[in-house]
Amino acid sequence: MPFHLRFRLLAPAVLFAATACATARPAVIGIPALKHTEADVHFMTGMIHHHAQAVLIAGWAPSHGASAELQRLCERIVVGQTDEIDLMQNWLRSKGAPVPAATAGPMKMTMAGGMQHDVMMPGMLNDDEVKTLDAARGPEFDRLFLLGMIKHHEGAITMVEELLGAPGAAQDETVFRFSSDVVADQTTEIRVMKQMLAARGHAVPQ
Amino acid sequence: MSLSLLPFTRAAGAALLLAACARSATVVSTPSLQRDARVGLKAGLYNAGEAISNLELMATTKSPPGFEGVTNSDLAFSGKYAIQGNYNGFNVWDMSNPRRPTLVKSYLCPASQSDVSVYKNLLFVSAEGLGGRLDCGTQGVRDTVSSERIRGLRIFDATDIANPKYIGNVQTCRGSHTHTVVEDPKDKDNVYIYISGSSGVRSPRELPGCVNANPDNDPNSSLFRIEVIQVPLARPQDARMVNSARIFEGLTAPERHADIMTAEDSARMAARARTQPARAPRPAPMRGGGPTQCHDITVYPSIGLAGGACGGYGLLLDISDVKNPIRIDAAADSNFAFWHSATFSNDGSKILFTDEWGGGSAPRCRATDKPEWGANAIFSIVNRKLKFHSYYKIPAPQTNVENCVAHNGSLIPIPGRDIMVQGWYQGGISIFDWSNPDKPVEIAYHDRGPVSDSTLISGGSWSVYWYNGTIVSSEIARGLDMFDMKPSQFVTQNEIDAAKTVRYTEFNAQGQPKISWPPSFALARAYVDQLERNKCLSALRIVAVRSALANAERANPSSRQGTLNQLSSELSGEAAGSCDANRMRLLSNAIKDLSTVS
Numbered sequence: 001m002p003f004h005l006r007f008r009l010l011a012p013a014v015l016f017a018a019t020a021c022a023t024a025r026p027a028v029i030g031i032p033a034l035k036h037t038e039a040d041v042h043f044m045t046g047m048i049h050h051h052a053q054a055v056l057i058a059g060w061a062p063s064h065g066a067s068a069e070l071q072r073l074c075e076r077i078v079v080g081q082t083d084e085i086d087l088m089q090n091w092l093r094s095k096g097a098p099v100p101a102a103t104a105g106p107m108k109m110t111m112a113g114g115m116q117h118d119v120m121m122p123g124m125l126n127d128d129e130v131k132t133l134d135a136a137r138g139p140e141f142d143r144l145f146l147l148g149m150i151k152h153h154e155g156a157i158t159m160v161e162e163l164l165g166a167p168g169a170a171q172d173e174t175v176f177r178f179s180s181d182v183v184a185d186q187t188t189e190i191r192v193m194k195q196m197l198a199a200r201g202h203a204v205p206q
Numbered sequence: 207m208s209l210s211l212l213p214f215t216r217a218a219g220a221a222l223l224l225a226a227c228a229r230s231a232t233v234v235s236t237p238s239l240q241r242d243a244r245v246g247l248k249a250g251l252y253n254a255g256e257a258i259s260n261l262e263l264m265a266t267t268k269s270p271p272g273f274e275g276v277t278n279s280d281l282a283f284s285g286k287y288a289i290q291g292n293y294n295g296f297n298v299w300d301m302s303n304p305r306r307p308t309l310v311k312s313y314l315c316p317a318s319q320s321d322v323s324v325y326k327n328l329l330f331v332s333a334e335g336l337g338g339r340l341d342c343g344t345q346g347v348r349d350t351v352s353s354e355r356i357r358g359l360r361i362f363d364a365t366d367i368a369n370p371k372y373i374g375n376v377q378t379c380r381g382s383h384t385h386t387v388v389e390d391p392k393d394k395d396n397v398y399i400y401i402s403g404s405s406g407v408r409s410p411r412e413l414p415g416c417v418n419a420n421p422d423n424d425p426n427s428s429l430f431r432i433e434v435i436q437v438p439l440a441r442p443q444d445a446r447m448v449n450s451a452r453i454f455e456g457l458t459a460p461e462r463h464a465d466i467m468t469a470e471d472s473a474r475m476a477a478r479a480r481t482q483p484a485r486a487p488r489p490a491p492m493r494g495g496g497p498t499q500c501h502d503i504t505v506y507p508s509i510g511l512a513g514g515a516c517g518g519y520g521l522l523l524d525i526s527d528v529k530n531p532i533r534i535d536a537a538a539d540s541n542f543a544f545w546h547s548a549t550f551s552n553d554g555s556k557i558l559f560t561d562e563w564g565g566g567s568a569p570r571c572r573a574t575d576k577p578e579w580g581a582n583a584i585f586s587i588v589n590r591k592l593k594f595h596s597y598y599k600i601p602a603p604q605t606n607v608e609n610c611v612a613h614n615g616s617l618i619p620i621p622g623r624d625i626m627v628q629g630w631y632q633g634g635i636s637i638f639d640w641s642n643p644d645k646p647v648e649i650a651y652h653d654r655g656p657v658s659d660s661t662l663i664s665g666g667s668w669s670v671y672w673y674n675g676t677i678v679s680s681e682i683a684r685g686l687d688m689f690d691m692k693p694s695q696f697v698t699q700n701e702i703d704a705a706k707t708v709r710y711t712e713f714n715a716q717g718q719p720k721i722s723w724p725p726s727f728a729l730a731r732a733y734v735d736q737l738e739r740n741k742c743l744s745a746l747r748i749v750a751v752r753s754a755l756a757n758a759e760r761a762n763p764s765s766r767q768g769t770l771n772q773l774s775s776e777l778s779g780e781a782a783g784s785c786d787a788n789r790m791r792l793l794s795n796a797i798k799d800l801s802t803v804s
Contacts, residue, residue, distance in 0.1 A: 076579070080563065167348055171335070176318065180383075184501070187517065188518040189543075191517075192518060
């Protein structure tokens with residue numbers, strides 16, 4: 001599914017110095033000559049919001065009576081994606097791009113002409129889905145969470161595909177590595193979650 | 207199941223959390239020992255604080271200009287040379303004096319991750335990232351479809367290692383994250399390479415035949431397979447893909463180990479839980495399952511097995527037919543995110559898998575990170591099936607500005623024990639004994655403070671291997687480290703000396719050689735030391751054996767034989783009555799071998 005919103009960031013793609021860093025000449029991952037693109041910034045920005053929603057709903061597992069198995073998976077998601085949010089925020093900061101807070105809502109996008117738009121990233125749960133999940137307890141929470149998080153993870157993979165479809169994108173080694181890791185980790189987790197759904201006797205989305 | 211080495215700091219951290227958020231959970235805390243010297247080290251790129259135990263840091267050498275500040279990656283060894291991959295190409299170091307490695311060649315040819323392997327006069331380098339160019343240019347490849355891009359394997363003729371010649375490459379659909387050289391004992395004309403790649407599939411317009419589809423829908427899918435490359439030794443430039451081994455076919459999900467949640471786990475989760483109002487999203491379409499791929503494969507041709515770290519599974523492969531690896535078992539573990547690499551014990555009875563949770567970019571060794579996450583998992587191999595035993599993770603907590611997780615290492619050829627040295631990124635290097643798969647024990651370490659105290663900047667040991675007596679570590683940000691192992695309560699000088707008698711002409715950690723020890727007095731003494739340590743030979747007898755060995759060593763070779771033969775047969779006779787009969791026989795044989803060579 002191609003990303004239908006072509007966007008332009010108002011901030012020129014200029015490399016600003018990173019925030020003050022106590023050490024000399026930090027290591028650069030990859031080829032310093034390779035500049036990042038707007039697509040990289042868009043991906044890293046949007047994925048912060050996407051991850052924030054995963055962290056939010058996975059954090060409900062203990063209070064919503066999730067099974068032990070799901071609580072374990074959720075804990076991994078909370079820890080893993082919280083760290084990745086830090087990684088994305090650090091990267092944006094180092095590129096002099098605006099750094100969004102980790103809110104589980106839409107991404108603010110500035111279109112050509114300065115119009116602001118709210119854009120939800122692929123796979124994110126809408127308000128109703130979030131409310132329904134928050135109201136569920138025990139086995140029903142398990143079921144709704146698994147369905148929602150499978151969709152959510154698949155959305156992350158869509159975001160990576162969109163990134164890789166943009167000219168010059170993911171030449172930056174941090175972006176390439178992180179986006180590859182997202183696909184590898186989340187694909188693995190999708191398989192696990194589908195197995196968990198099947199084991200609970202639910203229909204597994206294809 | 208046992209968890210090794212729960213440091214007091216971790217236990218204390220857990221206790222704090224529990225006190226804050228749980229009423230009835232009990233905590234078993236380990237007695238507080240001295241504070242680990244690795245905690246609280248000063249940050250700095252070249253002037254960081256250091257902690258070291260039972261090792262000597264012989265040399266740290268910065269990467270050369272053009273490579274300094276760019277990620278150093280994996281290592282391969284050929285003769286007296288260490289070849290160090292770097293995202294800008296590779297560097298060749300002469301390590302004949304490990305206290306002063308000298309740069310022989312810097313080859314600028316950017317590609318991530320530049321995973322390197324050697325085979326005789328050939329050097330192979332992995333290319334995976336989107337910026338790698340066929341012409342070794344540094345400008346990247348801006349087009350999404352381009353004839354200038356390489357993702358796959360570069361091949362160099364390194365006959366003259368100071369002037370490697372780029373002779374060819376093999377393009378693959380997902381590029382090569384890592385690769386593994388495999389010798390086929392039945393085929394002297396070719397060498398084989400297994401390619402592992404876990405990033406995106408290329409467009410068929412860039413590389414014909416690449417298919418990004420679920421194999422259920424398209425049997426030619428580039429997913430769910432490993433690529434087998436054949437390299438003709440007479441014409442290596444003609445290397446090509448000869449098989450896509452579908453080692454995942456028919457894989458049903460194995461029972462996952464450790465699907466348990468303790469009260470402590472729940473309490474920690476609850477403490478972290480955050481609530482934020484979510485906003486209305488745009489619904490997205492559902493999609494089917496995704497790719498499964500190996501991250502890394504370790505082959506052990508002498509026993510016909512390979513360990514594949516493949517997505518959510520650890521696979522055991524039969525590689526007796528090198529071109530057609532076959533899956534014989536699979537393991538899954540709910541504590542493992544993405545299986546990363548594998549190491550066999552020398553006797554092939556055990557295998558250790560690593561979980562590079564977070565891809566090496568994240569700080570996964572904080573006091574709040576569970577010791578079984580981002581760790582090693584140790585399995586025994588029983589009737590060609592994997593049986594889980596325990597986890598091992600470095601016992602010293604690291605900061606949140608240090609990327610840290612289990613990564614690459616190799617066996618240290620100490621006879622009669624399974625000892626491994628391993629890189630943990632900014633967790634430093636850790637040497638541990640996993641002879642007892644239920645109770646791995648750390649025996650040495652080196653660690654530096656973070657590269658930066660304010661931001662997580664990538665650094666630390668990408669990989670660390672034992673090669674011909676020296677421990678060599680590729681430090682992502684700081685260059686090349688050379689270590690010497692020191693005797694301690696865990697390891698005697700004789701055991702280290704025996705390890706140093708093992709010499710290779712070349713070494714790739716992902717191709718495990720069967721270790722065998724040439725006859726030496728150090729080898730015999732190493733076994734004696736081990737029998738003393740486990741108290742399976744009486745103190746009196748140990749004194750007598752040591753004295754006999756010392757006399758034999760002083761005697762001239764012709765008169766030595768009788769003494770050694772007699773000692774060997776005595777010990778062989780005593781073996782059955784010892785609590786470690788096997789080691790007694792190893793000792794007896796080592797002494798017998800001494801008599802025939804001296």
